[in-house]
Amino acid sequence: MKVTARAHTNIALIKYWGKRDKKLFLPYNSSLSLTLDAFYTDTTVSFIDQKEDVFLLNGELQSKEETQKISTFIQRFRDLSSLEKKVKVESWNHVPTAAGLASSASAYAALAMALNELFQLSLSKEELSIYARQGSGSSTRSLFGGFVEWQKGTKQDGTDSYAVPILAPEECPVGMIFCLINQEKKKISSREGMNRTVETSPFYSGWVESAATDLVQMKKAIAKKDIPMIGELTEKSALKMHATTLGANPPFTYLEPFSWEVIRKVQEWRQEGHTCYATMDAGPNVKILCPKEEISLLQQKIKETFPNLETICSLPGSGAQILSIEKNEKKKGY
């Protein structure tokens, strides 16, 4: 049997920043994201009669190290099903390489979705998000479409740290424009950045407390479909996350001077009456949140202001889904 699943990437509006358990990927704060249609991963899984799992990414066989990560991930599904079969994983990332965007969110969500079907586990998406989480924290949220909350949970074993859908993609009133500031590999991974911040930044406890308040406000804003309130909370959460890294020891920042130029322009446009808000993750790229209807106009405005800045528009995307199930006619050759 060959199962193919697709999952879209997501961008947090209330950021996930810092793990209380590094092994189980348990966060200190709940986060809230928008799943996006522009970037996704398609993953095909099948059983193989080999001694080890096999992992191909974009058609290329991956290193032992990369395969080991995937094997550890698959093992949880094997344990659940008691089927000790090895698996071939073929993944295609439809994330423009130039985008400098993390594909791990869509990758682990698609893989969890596909393995659920292959091992006939019938886990719910909430349950699957617990497994996806253990591959990459933010992948938890890619199981669902539209606005999604990743509830941090309080249990030590992480069984209450999962994603829940907040608003379906067709109901979400906003889209996002990705501004590709710099596509170089970042010097400090988000994992390393988070850990350094948790361990050394005097601002970390303030971050955790204010993220909780912001999340409550954000859910109210979403319930009212209040775009300015959604946007303001989004920009504030991003600025706060990036402020925490300036307090780390040694201090660091993911933002480049040009990131700040774009952020400033977004704030200026807002003063002029436009509805647009900036958010940035563990990298220099700036994403601009705006009403769906204004996305083209705004992209044009960016082009006029920064002619050399590459941009990609995205609307709310759907949750992880099974694309196809191909039954293997085992006896065909006989």
Add this chain to the structure above:
Amino acid sequence: MKVTARAHTNIALIKYWGKRDKKLFLPYNSSLSLTLDAFYTDTTVSFIDQKEDVFLLNGELQSKEETQKISTFIQRFRDLSSLEKKVKVESWNHVPTAAGLASSASAYAALAMALNELFQLSLSKEELSIYARQGSGSSTRSLFGGFVEWQKGTKQDGTDSYAVPILAPEECPVGMIFCLINQEKKKISSREGMNRTVETSPFYSGWVESAATDLVQMKKAIAKKDIPMIGELTEKSALKMHATTLGANPPFTYLEPFSWEVIRKVQEWRQEGHTCYATMDAGPNVKILCPKEEISLLQQKIKETFPNLETICSLPGSGAQILSIEKNEKKKGY
């Protein structure tokens, strides 16, 4: 009698950021600065037979509002001396207008110094720093030269919140290069910025705590004349101060994209083996701390990298001093 006093400006290495008492200018955290020789204020005071104090700045008669501030300041000296005479204040700020640098630090220090002599109060510099403080917080530190600590104090009346000298200017191993990023008047005054941060930023308590630790480390670094340690603590304190404003509500920043470009260059040069560190106050200008001997070389390097960036070098400056005392020959005309 005509008394003329001079005081130099200072730049905090461990920043002062936030008041626990807005009226008495009492800070939440102790700070530590370097008094600089490049910028200063000369102030002449004399008694006049008029109904109100008179205040001239750079030769121009000042508004009622500005004069009222100065009168409130002078009143404390009148109260101490029981002399109810009105005063004429003539101030000259030797701070390049283009520098966009606050001159209030040197202004109130010079005025306090001059009034002490005019009213024959014989207050010590420590005591004078308590009065200067009530004109402008940072002026407290301009009473002394070189490295100066402003001890925050704990008393409600502010009598234990004053400056103490840490290291004489000739002993200080560092100088500073001012990079004049933008000379426009800032939109958010430091007073307003501080208050908003104290009241709304979730990072403020972290700031206060870490400033205390940084100050202890800084005094150790100064005792050892350990320039890299002095520099690292300086840059960290500045980054932390600016991080707190990103968490304020609404968020704000004094730094411009170009400020970040200069900061990044300073960090790059350090990677290349240069000894230089950035610090920024409530404005976009970046000041670069470096060993005295390397100041010219570094200024040259800045010129090569940013040909249009105006820079001013400064070495450690001396404390406030009396320049001249002119006795009035009252009977001369008879």
